[in-house]
Amino acid sequence: MRVFVTGAAGFVGSRLSRALLDRGDDVVGFDNMNDYYPIEHKERHLADLCPDRKFTFIKGDLRDAELLRNLFAQHKPDTVAHLGGMAAVRYSIQHPLIYGEVNVQGSLNLLDAARLNGNPLCVIASTSSVYGVTTPIPFKEDAPADRPLAPYPASKRAMELLAHSHHHLFKLPVTCVRFFNVYGPQGRPDMMPWQWSVAISKGEQIKLYNAGKMKRDWTYIDDIVAGFVAALDKPLGYEIINLGCARPIENVEFVRILEGLIGKKANVVDTPAPPSEPIQTYADVSKAKRLIGYEPKVKFEEGLRRLVEWMRQEKIID
């Protein structure tokens, strides 16, 4: 199978590409190598993938519709894994326009290139943030998800809706997978697990919203990759599927576990949560189990232990 992976230099895209190569697939990786976080992380991810003769890397931008059409005509992928895009809720508050340009228009460019080139199955990465604060808990895929709290989730929801219209009109098969806070080795340096590990290790301050009472459903990278691969292997028409852990962790508990792993006390300061942050995220994963056999395996304590161990190996923390 030949898979076109957007965001192949990023956290999830690189780990997915690795898993696909390991099982013998050809991977055409696509990424614009932006500097939203330091580019050396992306270069390190590519250094792992590029020596594989089944991996081809193309530096390009999702906003370039013609480039995407040409690449699809040239490489004729069997499936498309769409992980490229602007992530992060908070950055989107300061820079809303690029979320429209990349996550909405860029995703549409990709879907359109796919429908013009044989309608390969597209699995596209969305987010639990689309559920906002009005959704009953645990979050089920049929909840309205029409009250996003920031440009980032709004742009991802728009992407899901455009994907539906391409499915309806052109029969493009699309599965939207909504990730719930992904973490693990080679994770993103802008995300909480990385930032808090560094802060605790160096004795720096951690801001804890709402006295640490907020909960997030942290999902280990290997579980996300397994779910994504299962979705790539099974055309479903048009579906939206949660990929979470189904075990929300309170932020105070998160800090307590990290303190134990790092062996230092956190320097915590209590701060009110910004309006972009829901109080909790919690995935109902029964649909994922039913449709693609998804079953999250890695417990949070174990996943965090693996992350801390990796950060020590990489000398990011002591």
Ligand SMILES: NC(=O)c1ccc[n+]([C@@H]2O[C@H](COP(=O)([O-])OP(=O)(O)OC[C@H]3O[C@@H](n4cnc5c(N)ncnc54)[C@H](O)[C@@H]3O)[C@@H](O)[C@H]2O)c1
């Ligand atoms: N990590 C999470 O917790 C999480 C949660 C929910 C959803 N997601 C989604 O999953 C996907 C992967 O997330 P990640 O954590 O690996 O993020 P990441 O930032 O590490 O990876 C995204 C990649 O997309 C690339 N990219 C950005 N704009 C591009 C453009 N215009 N053209 C081509 N490439 C571009 C970036 O250079 C980056 O390498 C994203 O779409 C993100 O929104 C992630």
